[in-house]
Amino acid sequence: MKSYLLTLTSDHNSAKMSASTVNPTNSKIGEETVLERETGSQPLSLGKLAQKLQHTLEKHHGERHIVVIQDFPDPDALSSAWAYQLIAERYEIECDIVYAGTLSHQENIALVKLTGLPAKRWSINTLKDRDLTVYQGCVLVDSQGNTSQLMAYVKQAKIPVMIVIDHHSQQGGIQAEFVDLRPRVRSTATILTQYLQNGLLDFNGNNSTHVKCATALMHGIRSDTNGLRQAQEDDLLAAAYLSRIYDPQLLNAVLQSARSCRVMDVIERSLKNRLIQNSFSIAGVGYLRYEDRDAIPQAADFLVTEENIHTAIVYGIIHDEDREIEVIIGSLRTNKLTLDPDEFIKEALGKNPQGRYYGGGREMAGGFEIPMGFFGGSNDNNNYTKLKWELVDAQLKQKLLRLVNPQNEVVHA
Numbered sequence: 079m080k081s082y083l084l085t086l087t088s089d090h091n092s093a094k095m096s097a098s099t100v101n102p103t104n105s106k107i108g109e110e111t112v113l114e115r116e117t118g119s120q121p122l123s124l125g126k127l128a129q130k131l132q133h134t135l136e137k138h139h140g141e142r143h144i145v146v147i148q149d150f151p152d153p154d155a156l157s158s159a160w161a162y163q164l165i166a167e168r169y170e171i172e173c174d175i176v177y178a179g180t181l182s183h184q185e186n187i188a189l190v191k192l193t194g195l196p197a198k199r200w201s202i203n204t205l206k207d208r209d210l211t212v213y214q215g216c217v218l219v220d221s222q223g224n225t226s227q228l229m230a231y232v233k234q235a236k237i238p239v240m241i242v243i244d245h246h247s248q249q250g251g252i253q254a255e256f257v258d259l260r261p262r263v264r265s266t267a268t269i270l271t272q273y274l275q276n277g278l279l280d281f282n283g284n285n286s287t288h289v290k291c292a293t294a295l296m297h298g299i300r301s302d303t304n305g306l307r308q309a310q311e312d313d314l315l316a317a318a319y320l321s322r323i324y325d326p327q328l329l330n331a332v333l334q335s336a337r338s339c340r341v342m343d344v345i346e347r348s349l350k351n352r353l354i355q356n357s358f359s360i361a362g363v364g365y366l367r368y369e370d371r372d373a374i375p376q377a378a379d380f381l382v383t384e385e386n387i388h389t390a391i392v393y394g395i396i397h398d399e400d401r402e403i404e405v406i407i408g409s410l411r412t413n414k415l416t417l418d419p420d421e422f423i424k425e426a427l428g429k430n431p432q433g434r435y436y437g438g439g440r441e442m443a444g445g446f447e448i449p450m451g452f453f454g455g456s457n458d459n460n461n462y463t464k465l466k467w468e469l470v471d472a473q474l475k476q477k478l479l480r481l482v483n484p485q486n487e488v489v490h491a
């Protein structure tokens with residue numbers, strides 16, 4: 079057994095992007111700012127990356143692109159997609175920002191409503207009435223396509239993935255004309271802000287759309303960095319730049335949206351069910367409605383605040399009534415610097431039969447999704463439903479506890 083928890087998450091201090099030369103004014107960012115190695119090629123400076131993105135956009139002038147964001151979009155994905163759409167507009171590229179799932183977190187609903195953020199919900203059921211062939215390219219922001227059900231249809235329609243901008247660890251072979259993958263940056267909104275700062279758009283406080291988009295980006299950076307507490311230099315510099323454009327009152331309004339009663343119920347369940355071992359808090363919360371999916375990360379956010387706990391993992395079965403399917407959804411939150419959520423989830427849960435991991439993560443947070451497959455769907459028999467949950471609960475605990483408690487032998491039936 080690998081002594082997992084003692085493994086340091088690589089050299090994320092020494093190798094962090096040297097953004098010290100980034101000028102927080104609107105001027106061009108120093109070409110000498112060397113970025114991490116872009117997948118499979120030489121390291122590119124921020125200026126070169128911006129140039130490369132510009133060239134890619136010029137090449138696709140006048141086209142129509144689909145920007146696919148994760149099924150349950152978070153502020154980072156939503157704001158980054160919007161910033162990208164505004165940049166692409168300059169090249170007369172028309173972008174539709176789409177997601178297949180639902181806006182679940184109360185703050186995300188407030189964000190979209192209050193800023194007029196132009197994301198569209200395309201549930202899988204409505205896809206047959208849509209013509210995907212109008213798009214010449216697909217753009218992925220804050221994901222690499224593995225968190226959206228839409229990607230299978232994009233692939234089917236033979237729409238090429240043109241651009242990928244993300245800060246998650248690499249999730250397996252991505253190929254695109256332009257790839258900016260920087261796992262050491264804490265939010266994709268930071269990366270998009272750097273592009274704005276680097277002159278890809280004349281982003282300014284006199285334009286009300288820009289003010290709203292800046293507010294969304296600020297929220298995106300904040301929410302992926304635990305209110306800036308885990309922000310690195312890049313994120314703080316991006317936030318500093320946005321601070322001259324965003325609307326603090328609007329951000330306040332977004333942040334003050336209240337938790338729904340059902341989210342409170344799930345948090346209560348997670349508190350009651352939590353199992354504490356080795357400073358990990360693990361809680362299964364049973365069945366949830368599709369719309370309440372976001373209660374799981376919120377419960378994990380809450381459990382990790384307990385004294386002597388450094389990591390919380392919360393999971394449940396989400397029932398999608400539209401499609402009569404069930405999926406196990408889980409969230410991990412950690413304060414432990416040496417615990418890499420991406421590695422932890424990949425190692426604990428492994429891959430599906432197609433060779434894809436069930437989940438992964440970024441700094442301090444991760445998530446996973448495991449389809450129930452043949453065992454999915456509702457059943458009128460209460461005992462059956464209860465039994466099914468117990469099985470899922472036992473299986474997940476067994477897999478997670480193997481890493482939480484490496485000395486303990488795996489439980490045999």
Ligand SMILES: [Mn+2]
Pocket residue numbers: 154155220245264265266302
């Ligand atoms: Mn993100």
